[in-house]
Amino acid sequence: MVDREDFEFDSRGTTCRAWFYPAQNESMDSPAGVPCIVMAHGLGGTRDAGLEPYATAFADAGFAVLVFDYRYFGASGGRPRQLLSVSAQMADWAAAIAAVRAIDGVDAGRIALWGTSFSGGHVIAAGAADKRIAAISAQGPMMDGRAAVWNALHRHGLWHMLRLVVAGLRDSLADLAGAEPYRIPLVARPGGLAAMATEDAYEGYRAIVPGDWRNEMSARMLLTLALYRPGRKIGRLTCPTLIQICDEDTVAPAEAASAAAARGGDNVIERHYRIGHFDIYRGAGFRQSSSDQLAFFKRTLAPRESA
Numbered sequence: 001m002v003d004r005e006d007f008e009f010d011s012r013g014t015t016c017r018a019w020f021y022p023a024q025n026e027s028m029d030s031p032a033g034v035p036c037i038v039m040a041h042g043l044g045g046t047r048d049a050g051l052e053p054y055a056t057a058f059a060d061a062g063f064a065v066l067v068f069d070y071r072y073f074g075a076s077g078g079r080p081r082q083l084l085s086v087s088a089q090m091a092d093w094a095a096a097i098a099a100v101r102a103i104d105g106v107d108a109g110r111i112a113l114w115g116t117s118f119s120g121g122h123v124i125a126a127g128a129a130d131k132r133i134a135a136i137s138a139q140g141p142m143m144d145g146r147a148a149v150w151n152a153l154h155r156h157g158l159w160h161m162l163r164l165v166v167a168g169l170r171d172s173l174a175d176l177a178g179a180e181p182y183r184i185p186l187v188a189r190p191g192g193l194a195a196m197a198t199e200d201a202y203e204g205y206r207a208i209v210p211g212d213w214r215n216e217m218s219a220r221m222l223l224t225l226a227l228y229r230p231g232r233k234i235g236r237l238t239c240p241t242l243i244q245i246c247d248e249d250t251v252a253p254a255e256a257a258s259a260a261a262a263r264g265g266d267n268v269i270e271r272h273y274r275i276g277h278f279d280i281y282r283g284a285g286f287r288q289s290s291s292d293q294l295a296f297f298k299r300t301l302a303p304r305e306s307a
Contacts, residue, residue: 002059007066011095017075018068018096019047020103021059028062030303035110035134036064036100037297040093042117042142043195044084044186044217046074050208050281054114057290063112063297066100068092080181082214084221086228089119093126097133110134110301114293117252117277118142121230124260128236135300136237137293139244140252140277143231145224147256155250156190156197163193168223181218195222198250204278231260234268240300241268244280244289251277269296 007020023034037058039051047067055065070089071078078088093113101108112135115123120141127133142148153161164184171182187205188194195217196205206215234241243261245254254272261270271292279285 002056004055004059007068007099009068009095009099011071011092014071015077016068016071016092016095017077018066019055021055021065021067023062023064024059025062028298028301028303030107030110032109032304033105033107034062034064035112035297035301036066036103036106037112037114038093038096038100039065039067039114040070040089040096040119040122042115042119042140044073044082044215045117045119046209046213048074048210049205049213051116053286054290054293057294058297061294061298063301064100064103064106066096068096080218082183082216082218083181084217086122086221086224089122090125093122094130097126097130108132109304112136112297112301114138116140116280120252120257121228124234124237124241125230127239127241128233131238133239135239135297136241137244137296138242139289139293140246140249140280141231141243141257141260142252143229143234143260144253144256145228146226147253148251149226151250151253160193160197164195164219164222167193167219168221171219172223175220181220183216184219185215186217187215196251200276200278201251204276204281208278208281231256231263234260234264237264237267239267240296242271242293242296243268244271244273244292246275246277246280246285247272248275248279249277 004019007018069076072083113123120138185194
């Protein structure tokens with residue numbers, strides 16, 4: 001196990017908690033310091049849900065790594081718990097980036113972003129807003145909320161979607177009344193009411209989470225998911241970007257990720273894997289995806305004097 005340190009930072013008055021992994025060798029060092037990869041999970045995920053193997057691999061290769069929990073989730077602060085807010089999570093990304101730039105020994109000019117699933121879209125939006133980001137990796141990314149809604153409608157039918165809308169409305173009314181959020185499961189077996197209700201999502205998510213993981217999220221975000229389309233910002237990126245697409249993805253439509261990658265021009269490297277959404281975290285899927293990510297980061301974050 002690579003040594004890691006507890007780390008925390010402020011995000012608009014809320015404490016976000018993270019693990020900081022120091023670089024384990026000097027292969028990526030420069031007079032300005034080492035590059036740092038900032039990581040966070042997807043929909044309802046926490047830092048201890050399958051991200052540690054990636055962070056360890058990156059640190060072993062000479063990168064510093066910060067893996068953080070969003071506010072309202074995991075070890076981070078904020079109430080109510082399990083509140084999923086895109087704007088709050090994007091604020092946490094900006095705060096995490098600012099925090100690592102201030103760490104002694106980190107090269108502020110070589111900060112990379114790593115996202116997966118829902119955060120695979122977040123890192124595109126964060127990179128579009130921050131032109132100093134040096135590289136971005138997005139695996140199995142949710143690039144287009146509208147495409148995700150159509151995908152769910154096609155897979156589960158109108159009745160399922162209406163149940164999700166009702167849950168979203170119920171949660172919104174709870175918010176207006178100052179009550180606790182109305183929460184639904186993040187994953188369920190087919191037929192269940194959840195944000196992801198496929199067999200592979202249910203088994204795949206539960207295979208990577210710790211025993212105390214909370215399988216729930218506030219439902220209000222479902223009403224605005226179709227409006228969240230981070231892939232449309234990919235043309236604003238100025239840094240190299242790796243898009244890793246799971247061709248058998250039942251959660252984040254592969255076609256939407258490919259369409260976004262095509263809009264990115266020469267900045268974007270597109271890689272395809274014949275696996276499902278959660279297969280990329282384990283076994284052969286992890287080995288291939290992490291190998292491709294390491295090669296990408298070594299090239300794009302190389303010390304300036306040898307780049």
